[in-house]
Amino acid sequence: xxxxGKLEFGGDFxxxxxxxxxxxxxxxxxxxxRGAFExxxxxxxxxxxxxxxxxxxxxxxAWTGQVRALIELEEFHEAKLWADKALERFPNDPELLAAxxxxxxxxxxxxxxxxxxxxxxxxxxxxxxxxxxRGDVLLARGxxxxxxxxxxxLVLAAADWFVAWLAARIRVFYRQFTLALKLAxxxxxxxxxxxxxWLCAGGCQKELGLIGPARRSFxxxxxxQPHxxxxxxxxxxxxxxxxxxxxxxxxxxxxxx
Numbered sequence: 001x002x003x004x005g006k007l008e009f010g011g012d013f014x015x016x017x018x019x020x021x022x023x024x025x026x027x028x029x030x031x032x033x034r035g036a037f038e039x040x041x042x043x044x045x046x047x048x049x050x051x052x053x054x055x056x057x058x059x060x061x062a063w064t065g066q067v068r069a070l071i072e073l074e075e076f077h078e079a080k081l082w083a084d085k086a087l088e089r090f091p092n093d094p095e096l097l098a099a100x101x102x103x104x105x106x107x108x109x110x111x112x113x114x115x116x117x118x119x120x121x122x123x124x125x126x127x128x129x130x131x132x133x134r135g136d137v138l139l140a141r142g143x144x145x146x147x148x149x150x151x152x153x154l155v156l157a158a159a160d161w162f163v164a165w166l167a168a169r170i171r172v173f174y175r176q177f178t179l180a181l182k183l184a185x186x187x188x189x190x191x192x193x194x195x196x197x198w199l200c201a202g203g204c205q206k207e208l209g210l211i212g213p214a215r216r217s218f219x220x221x222x223x224x225q226p227h228x229x230x231x232x233x234x235x236x237x238x239x240x241x242x243x244x245x246x247x248x249x250x251x252x253x254x255x256x257x
Contacts, residue, residue: 024051025055029048030059033052033065037072039196043069045065057089060086063082063089064086067079067083077107079100080100083096083099084100094121095127097120098133099129100116101113101120101133102136105136105140106140106173110140113137117134120134127156128156129153132149139171160190161191161197164183168180168200168204169200177208178204180200184197184200198224199221199230201217202215202234206234206241211238
């Protein structure tokens with residue numbers, strides 16, 4: 001079955017559980033999707049959002065969530081196609097327009113990306129995600145105005161660690177590790193008990209040649225989430241970091257973003 005088939009029908013999501021039965025309705029799967037997204041389990045988030053749409057195909061947040069999860073998985077072409085499918089139903093939804101803008105920008109269609117980003121704002125899209133998406137598009141276009149967009153998103157989010165983390169992930173994608181680390185640290189100030197934030201910070205520190213701090217960040221992530229294969233792999237890779245890579249990290253800190 002294709003990626004779209006799995007999104008359309010939900011795939012194999014249900015699992016056997018000894019826990020007491022709970023009402024698995026639209027609200028339940030929205031909570032599951034949000035939790036998976038916040039934990040950087042984007043495949044699980046995709047499946048949960050598809051279950052939301054089985055209960056309510058008019059939930060624009062679930063359509064947008066699927067597009068955003070595909071972008072996080074770096075499946076940009078699929079994200080664009082799924083955004084098109086959603087926009088056939090909801091052509092004026094600002095966050096869907098914003099998500100398509102990001103997909104286009106990361107596919108290299110910079111003119112299309114800015115056009116859809118403009119449209120998302122014209123539809124009174126004054127949400128943190130619309131501005132994060134705007135910043136993403138402007139980074140793809142190499143424009144310094146992106147900084148304003150991230151600041152605007154963070155102001156609108158009112159001390160939300162999730163938005164700071166998403167902004168950090170965007171900066172990481174464009175290899176702006178110094179700025180990404182600052183955002184990850186901002187997220188950690190708001191939610192120091194979330195393993196993925198330490199993992200994000202550690203990844204930035206490693207890229208910047210800050211091996212000791214990166215190790216401490218990864219160890220903290222592993223303490224919070226002991227069975228994380230990703231964190232275990234990150235720690236193992238850290239021990240193999242070469243002198244050349246450390247010098248490269250110094251260069252990024254000195255001359256990079």
